[in-house]
Amino acid sequence: MCGITGFIQWSGDLTQDSQLLVKMTESLAHRGPDGSGTWISNPCAFGHRRLSVIDPENGAQPMIIHQEEEVYAIVYNGELYNAAELKDELVRRGHRFNTKCDTEVLLVSYIEWGPECLERLNGIFAFAIWDSVREQVFLARDRVGVKPLFYSYIDGTLVFGSEPKALLQHPKVEPVVGAEGLAEVFIIGPARTPGHGVYKDISELRPGMAMIFNREGLRKYTYWKLESKPHEDDADQTASFLRELLRDTVERQLVSDVPVCSLLSGGLDSSALSSLAVDYYKRTGQGQVHTYSVDYVDNNKHFKSHSFQPGADAPWIKRMHEELGTYHHWIEFDTPELVEALDVSTQKRDLPGMADVDASLLLFCREIKKGATVAISGEAADEIFGGYPWFHREEMLNSGTFPWSVAPDMRAGLLSAEIRDWIKPLEYLGDRYSDAVAEVPKLDGETGQQAKMRIMSYLNITRFMPTLLDRKDRMSMGVGLEVRVPYTDHRLIDYVWNIPWSIKTTGDREKGILRKALEGVLPDDVLYRKKSPYPKTHNPNYLAAVKAQVLSILDDPSSPLLPLIDTARIREMASSPDASSNLPWFGQLMSGPQLFAYLAQVHFWLKEYNVSIR
Structure with missing residues (x-):
């Protein structure tokens, strides 16, 4: 598992942006503590942070394959669970491998089958491949969205990354949130609308989708979705x-x-x-x-x-x-x-x-x-x-x-x-x-x-x-x-x-x-035990701590949270004797303590990320 990022633009000399690429890549260091790599070849800049799981010695990325005049490069976050079967088939088709890692299997699968390789993959993944033959970048995300992939398309430049923080390092991507973003934070949550990145300039590639970026522009398409059909088994x-x-x-x-x-x-x-x-x-x-x-x-x-x-x-x-x-x-x-x-x-x-x-x-x-x-x-x-x-x-x-x-x-x-x-x-x-x-x-x-x-x-x-x-x-x-x-x-x-x-x-x-x-x-x-979800704390000290944190925020006139909320209502809730751990203030999934903790998170996010509301 890893962190991936990069940007593609069809004009200018990207080698002048090597430090920007390093900065974007290093913002994902937590995802890949075992290694780092960057690759720039106009019009493409790829960055990768690696967590070594398969073939630690030989799986460094970005991984590049040269075939005569052709160049293929990949940054990949994920795991292929049918890599062995794919590798066997590719060997039968004449391909040779230099590593034991599934990164090479994925890249060679693309070389052999192009974008249709997705239909053969069993795994969790988000990746970007530079294809010099088709002169395009191909990006894809696994079928149900286990691995994240965010992107911005601004002024002809495509910026992508495993997490928004990598994109926000790029000067074209600003931490701006509009009406839809606030609705996602306050009314849709905790579930975010698929494809919505909350930040105005950031979108998410939806699960089961792929994207092709070339000189003609950006094209997204669905390669997998749920299909309803009769179930024949008893x-x-x-x-x-x-x-x-x-x-x-x-x-x-x-x-x-x-x-x-x-x-x-x-x-x-x-x-x-x-x-x-x-x-x-x-x-x-x-x-x-x-x-x-x-x-x-x-x-x-x-x-x-x-x-x-x-x-x-x-x-x-x-x-x-x-x-x-x-x-x-x-x-x-x-x-x-x-x-x-x-x-x-x-x-x-x-x-x-x-x-x-x-x-x-x-x-x-x-x-x-x-x-x-x-x-x-x-x-x-x-x-x-x-x-x-x-x-x-x-x-x-x-x-x-x-x-x-x-x-x-x-x-x-x-x-x-x-x-x-x-x-x-x-x-x-x-x-x-x-x-x-x-x-x-x-x-x-x-x-x-x-x-x-x-x-x-x-x-x-x-x-x-x-x-x-x-x-x-x-x-x-x-x-x-x-x-x-x-x-x-x-x-x-x-x-x-x-x-x-x-x-x-x-x-x-x-x-x-x-x-x-x-x-x-x-x-x-x-x-036959009754279902029990991921445990939450029931300690009243937690409620007292997060309530005190929110009341402190409400007393801070400089807090960016205050213009967004009904402060009198929040104070009333905080003083209520019913603000207990089992009271569903915020729908079925957010109790009183969770509400106060969530508001503290919103305050921190607005301030730490210098979010602009407009």
């Missing part, structure tokens, strides 16, 4: 197919030349991956799997059950690591660390994010990095298989908006009257929801509840899931840790997308078909 056949597909996916993603570990929460998704990893390590003689879990000081004293987090994880983590015989690492954080990490996590995202959930994940990844370079994680199973409570509540299915945005009036009420009038938050939210629903690929003859569940699944896969993947990428790569997410394998998503809801809920349980597929892989008590 429940038993579906479970059997899923079991083998998930096993194949995990084993592909365990391939590495550096240590791999597993994140373990004691829930269905992470326990399944850990179990499959242990089985694979035993069969291949690779020794003991290391597992990691996260919690907070005194959380056991302050935990209160609610619908999104019905039970504590610790007993289940102990149950699973003892069952599997893993070497387990218990990681725990206290309130001061969590509060301090709010600013750092904002820097990693280049935007305000998911408050304490981001901050704790950043700290968690930092600790894991001390013992491992690669981890596997259970992200995306709930979006794909329908695990969240909002899949199972009629009021949320019929809300007419995103299920994580069910309190839009409350959200809008946090804004100042001037900002509400300018950005029209409720209208913006409604338009984005309508856009998303209009994209849903319908299935002939599917009506009523079936069609409703397909819409909910689509919203989760294309809107909410990318938010969690973005969070996982930024917080993990923020400390040079690669996290792989087996449930996002496109073969799995393609298949599960078309499983009827009646089969997905086999046994009248959320994610019932996944539970059925994992029978014999997990103990029954873990297999």
